[in-house]
Amino acid sequence: MDFSWTDEQEIWRKTARDFAQKKIKPKVREIDTNKKIPEEIIKDMGKLGLLAPTASTEYGGAGVDWTMAAIAAEELGRADISLAIPVLYLVEAAWGFIFSQYGTEEAKKKYLPKITSGDAFCGIAVTEPEGGSDIVGAAKTKAEKKGKNWLLNGEKIFISGITESSKWGGIHLTLARTNPSKAHKGFSFFALPLKDNPNVKTTLFEDMGRMGISTGGFTMENVEIPENHLIGKFNRxxxxxxxxxxxxxxxxxxxxxxxxxxxxxxxxxxxxxxxxxxxxxxxxxxxxxxxxxxxxxxxxxxxxxxxxxxxxxxxxxxxxxxxxxxxxxxxxxxxxxxxxxxxxxxxxxxxxxxxxxxxxxxxxxxxxxxxxxxxxxxxxxxxxxxxxxxxxxxxxxxxxx
Ligand SMILES: Cc1cc2nc3c(=O)[nH]c(=O)nc-3n(C[C@H](O)[C@H](O)[C@H](O)COP(=O)(O)OP(=O)(O)OC[C@H]3O[C@@H](n4cnc5c(N)ncnc54)[C@H](O)[C@@H]3O)c2cc1C
Structure with a gap:
């Protein structure tokens, strides 16, 4: 057993700490008051490999492992105690990774380079109005095949990054029922763009904290997305x-x-x-x-x-x-x-x-x-x-x- 960090981990921590202490920490009160993370911070995070860092380098990610991802998360939490930037970081690190692992080539090429550079957002949309803990029992959102597209109908609620996704573009990995007669094995995952999507209607909540990142919901009424926006296997x-x-x-x-x-x-x-x-x-x-x-x-x-x-x-x-x-x-x-x-x-x-x-x-x-x-x-x-x-x-x- 060895509790020490490798040289690579030390360098990564120092890079993340220097950036977070110099560029993020002095701005945290402003972020909390203005309810917005300044664009230059997002762009700088992209340049340092701090946006969806676990995504493959082929698509602009840093390809770091989970120990490295956790080291950067710790440094961001240390600098931004409001936790707005850490939330943005960890949501994109976790779901950017899933997208990088299981998304189609076409969808990954379209979205991941923009997510890792800070020009688009990557979020997660699972929770629904009737409950988040028991999503299998509560989920009403459905997806069905329409020609070569997927047709989505339903509602998601308490979703992080609604403003970010609506303004910057990007995707929310959205869970929908694709086989209503099955429980856990009756759901599929889709890359859903919220921006410029007239059949997606968004709402926002006034949160008590982490004000720099938005939380809200959206409805989907006959939202069509291309076939290649299915993530991984059907019903998995x-x-x-x-x-x-x-x-x-x-x-x-x-x-x-x-x-x-x-x-x-x-x-x-x-x-x-x-x-x-x-x-x-x-x-x-x-x-x-x-x-x-x-x-x-x-x-x-x-x-x-x-x-x-x-x-x-x-x-x-x-x-x-x-x-x-x-x-x-x-x-x-x-x-x-x-x-x-x-x-x-x-x-x-x-x-x-x-x-x-x-x-x-x-x-x-x-x-x-x-x-x-x-x-x-x-x-x-x-x-x-x-x-x-x-x-x-x-x-x-x-x-x-
Ligand atoms: C700030 C914020 C951001 C969020 N961002 C996202 C996001 O980006 N994407 C997304 O999909 N979701 C998001 N969520 C939603 C979050 O995942 C849900 O709030 C969570 O899963 C709980 O669901 P719920 O709010 O419907 O509460 P409920 O499921 O209704 O639970 C209410 C209470 O009942 C308790 N409870 C439920 N079942 C049991 C049980 N079997 N035994 C004992 N106690 C139980 C729960 O612990 C909880 O205390 C966010 C939530 C918050 C607060």
Whole structure:
């Protein structure tokens, strides 16, 4: 066992950190207020290989593995504690990878180079109005063949990147029922462009946090897309979606680790200098004990996150792990990381006293942003527990068929 980074990983981390600390960190409040990530940041991320970095180099990706993808996610979370840029990064890294693995040549050539350069967006559209956790039971969106095209009808809701996709172009990987008589084996996955598509009507939600990236929904009324926009095999869409969610969950772990580290650094600086009763706050046991607890939590979830990334690399690079190994490792990281990140941010807000309740510090942006992950983005906390339970007990103990 070796916990050190390779030279390549160190260089990648340094590149991501230098960029994120110099170019992103000073702009986070502006991003949160203006509800928009500046175009030059997106373009610079593209130049550095930080957009859909896991996509194949053939289509403009950096072709990095999951450990490298997690390293960059951690650095982006450390710089943008609001988590807007980390969300954009991890959504494109996870779903750009799935598209790169299973998309058709024609569709990949059309969209991926633009996604990796920052000229188009790549998102995921699974959740529907009747429920996200039980998508198999709730999904109403249907796709059927019409001549050489696919015809889509239905509605998706709580979808990240609606404004980005509508303005920049790109695709949302969209899950639709293609065999209503089957459950998990009755879904297919499609690359759906939202921009300039008159039969797609979008809406936007006013979120509580991660304001730099939009969330909304869209309806599809007889939306026609070319045959080559089917991703992977017909009726295998549910499984590609689960594969992408595991990848996204690992990167959520890494962004939360980065944001937690940033919050902790801010808190430590404050408790070393701020005095009460004639002593620095940090000299009180009532401050040091939670400090130690939060440090242990971050350390634990960092190990869990990088073990999940390592398991992904074992599966994709060496074929020495299965999706079951990945699913449980990713669910553990996703279950713990947002909760621990929220815990440390909340604690640091206390240490800051009244200024912790102001916008002088970025902590309040972090608290608002990280709740998106514990409420539900990429699966709720209870769903993570169900996945872990299923892996420990077997599928016969699932609460549904
Ligand atoms: C900021 C944000 C961005 C998002 N972005 C996207 C996106 O880009 N694409 C996309 O497809 N989706 C996206 N989502 C949606 C997300 O995936 C769903 O919110 C999530 O899957 C939960 O679905 P739901 O909101 O319908 O809640 P529900 O499924 O209705 O769940 C409500 C509550 O019930 C609990 N629950 C459900 N079933 C069980 C059970 N069997 N046992 C115990 N408890 C249970 C859940 O844990 C949850 O607490 C996003 C969500 C958020 C908040």
């Amino acid at each position: 869409g549910f499984y590609y979606a689960m594969e992408g969610f595991s990848a996204a969950r690992v990167l959520i772990g890494a962004t939360c680790v980065g944001a937690s580290e940033a919050a902790m650094e801010l808190g430590i600086e404050h408790i070393k200098t701020r005095k009460a009763f004639g002593r620095p706050l940090g000299s009180f046991e009532g401050i040091q004990f939670p400090l130690a607890e939060h440090h242990c939590n971050i350390d634990a979830v960092k190990l869990q996150t990088y073990r999940a990334a390592w398991t992904m690399d074992k599966m994709y690079k060496e074929n020495k792990a299965t999706h079951h190994d990945v699913a449980i490792a990713a669910a553990i990281a996703k279950l713990r990381a947002p909760i621990y990140a929220f815990g440390v941010m909340n604690e640091v807000a206390d240490w800051l006293g009244a200024t912790g309740y102001t916008k002088e510090y970025p902590i309040e942006m972090g608290i608002r942003g990280v709740r998106s992950y514990s409420i539900g983005a990429e699966g709720t906390m209870n769903i993570m527990k169900i996945i872990i339970g299923r892996e420990l007990l077997g599928k016969e103990f699932l609460p549904y068929k």
